[in-house]
Amino acid sequence: MNGLAVHAHNLCKRYGTFEAVRGIDFDIARQECFGFLGVNGAGKTSTMKMIYCRTTKTSGQLDVLGMDAATHPREIKQRIGVVTQDNALDPELTAAENVMLYAAFFGIRGTAARERCAELLHLMNLEGKERSRIAELSGGMKRRVAIARALVNDPEMLVLDEPTTGLDPQARLAVWQLLLGFRERGITLVLTSHYMEEAARLCDRLVIMDEGRILAEGTPRELIAQYAxxxxxxxxxxxxxxxxxxxxxxxxxxxxxxxxxxxxxxxxxxxxxxxxxxxxxxxxxxxxxxxxxxxxxxxxxxxx
Amino acid sequence: MSPLVALFHRNSWNVFRRDFMAWQKYAFSSVAINIFEPMAWFLAIGFGLGAYLTLGKSSLIQFIAPGMLGLAALNAATFDACWGAYERLNFNGVYESMVTAPVDPLEIAGGEYLWQAFRATLYGAIFLVVIAGFGLVHSWWALLSLPLLALCGILFAMPGLAVAFMVKTQEHLFYYFSFVTTPMSMIGGVFFPLDKLPHWLQAIAWCTPLYHCVNIFRALVNGQLHPGLLGDLAWLVVVMALLAYLPVPFLRNKLAR
The missing domain is CATH 3.30.70.980 (YebC, transcriptional regulation domain)
Structure with a gap:
């Protein structure tokens, strides 16, 4: 099946009286890297949370991988990977246990789970850290464990909320390399950032958000030509x-x-x-x- | 789908497995903490106060011993359902990461019920061995305490989790301890028979699930089974059915922010 990875029309999200997202439209094609840029509070994270079905829209339309996000959260989650802003790694478990437990939630168990876990930790350059508690890992390593975990179900689309915030320059570069590799392999990437440099390097297309609205949309080059x-x-x-x-x-x-x-x-x-x-x-x-x-x-x- | 049905969902067992893996790393201290305090109560009241009192033909310590099983289940389930689950929800991102996978809050509640069943059974079983060591267990029926401990763990987890998912700060958990679980353990028939209490207090005590599970524990440990116990069991099942779904909307709400 082809078509759009994400389609949003007049999408709104309200928390009580606070309007986090105020009627936005965007389409994300399959296999592209799409970015949401904006300052804190622009509505990026709320939009991401709706895409990965953590929270439901207040109004409008949101389809993810051709399915309505409001009615098919489980099916959507089965096919995407998510890296949240704070990693949400379990501090009481080791790096490997974090990945293995997550695999179990997708029905991957036993030998298959162990092999997948070893393969992913290898891909993330985390060999030797399998038995480390999360607190013993550096910021960059934690982020890589979170990314490894998000890949456990071999997702078609990876959603990353501020994947490099809080990382030192080397760690940030390492994450960029990984994401570029995923893009090569045809995984749809959806990410937020407030680093322009990051968006310019990674994103095929991006939108700029402010106060819950989309101010501009285009390729990095188009946006520079149009607005600068x-x-x-x-x-x-x-x-x-x-x-x-x-x-x-x-x-x-x-x-x-x-x-x-x-x-x-x-x-x-x-x-x-x-x-x-x-x-x-x-x-x-x-x-x-x-x-x-x-x-x-x-x-x-x-x-x- | 009720959490009691969700108990049997694959992901509930995975949630249980998560708690078990985390617990393994501090199992010794957890067991020590959960056993030492009730043991102190048991010995102090049973032997200390018991030296001055008899209850008809029975000694006070014989009365208290099976009651401690109910108290062990209450404490084991309540402590972790409140403090533990509050942290898993608000501090550790444990549930947050679960719901980015195809896991529903219902299955999280189901997994936590299973986990509290395990805790209640383990800590209650240790107590059972201890009172057997004191020669206070008089029947093999006492083995049926184990499934009852599991049931009580699930039952006491329900309001505990609901409170943990409801409160805004961790300090508010004390309301539940001070206004509900501590008074319940005082009047639940653990430490003394209720027949000399004022009628209105007896009526309140009768409504608590602790009272009914202690009745059954006492009958099993003493080997004095009677049909009235089915009524006690029925009441536990009714309370479970009423409370089973309670934590879920609070959890769903918190996780959807």
Whole structure:
């Protein structure tokens, strides 16, 4: 069966009076890596919880692997893998016991479970840690145990809520490598993140969420083109109010004493500024990133 | 589907297995803690207070000994259903990870019932051996205490789990201990016969499941079976049927956040 991995239409989630998700639409194709980006409280986790059938929608439509999430949670769970934000590993069990117990919930027992467990811990570079208690493992290892556990039923789709939050750079890189490997193998990946770099590297497509709504959707490249520009020039403490730059600058933003100029070519723009004798005490010339898209859409000020 | 039916679901046994695997790692201290305190009560009241009292032809310690089986089941099931399950729900992410697999909260409740049945049976059985050692067991019927202990474990787990899944903070569990289980163990016929209590208090005592299971334990240990015990058993089954589903909606609600 082909078709969509996830289809959501006007999906809402309310907790009491708090509207966590306010009518979002998205489609996730099979075998793609799809990202939800946003700050804390944007509604990413609530959306994920609905996708992996931990909680039910308040209204709207949500289909996962062609099944209605409201009526077929067990069937959906049977075919997906989930890594939650906090790993939810059992601290009273060892790494191997965590994986084996989870296998049992999918009806995998005995020798088959032991073999699957050994294979997955090997894949996650966790040999020698089988008998370690969870508390003895580093953050990166815990995350890898959680990923191993999520793979135990050979899922078609893997749902990961902030898979690299709280990890050191090496551990984060290791998780990225794993996820890219899963994508190669044709597993649909759904993840949330607040790291733009991560989304740009991993995701085929992504949506940017804020306050329960989707602000933008597209490939990382499309989003940068649409909501930022190729390049960004950051200037410190300059007065550009009379500079005739309109032709070369697509968008201008001012935050404190930093001016952001979104443009298509930093070199040309710097030359033009030099011509106009505008000098900044310090400037940063860099390519635009999803960070800029994100901050353009949601504002640079801290919202909470 | 009621949790009593879910007891037989594959995943309930897996939930049981999880608790068993975790318990194995601290089994010794768990057994020690669960046996030492009731033993102290038993010895202090049975021998200490018992030296001053007799109950008709029987000694006080002979009266208390089978009652301790009921108390052991109550304490074993209540302690872990409250503290343990509260932690598994709120601190350890144990249930959280279970429901990302195809496990329903109903099966979690079923698994916890099985687990408390195990605890109640184990700790009660140890007590049975101890009182047998004191020469206070007078009939092979006492072996039937084992299945009854399991039944009591399930029964006492039901309200305990409901409370654990209901309360907002761990401190609130004390309400249940102070207002329900401790008074119940005082008036449940464990330590003294109820016939001299005021009538209204006897009526309350009669309603508690502890009173009825202690009646049966006492009859089994003394080898004095009579048809009235079927009434006691029936009452236990009725209470079980009434409470079986109670923890599930609270758990479902907490896990759906």
């Amino acid at each position: 520009a190729d390049d960004v020039l950051e200037l410190h403490a300059v007065d550009l109010s009379r500079a005739p730059l309109d032709g070369s600058v697509r968008r201008r933003e001012q935050h404190g004493d930093i001016t952001y100029l979104y443009n298509d070519d930093n070199t040309a723009l710097l030359a033009r500024l030099a011509q106009l004798s505008i000098e900044s005490t310090r400037h940063v010339a860099r390519p635009a990133t999803l960070e800029d898209v994100f901050l353009n859409l949601t504002g640079r000020e801290l919202t909470d």
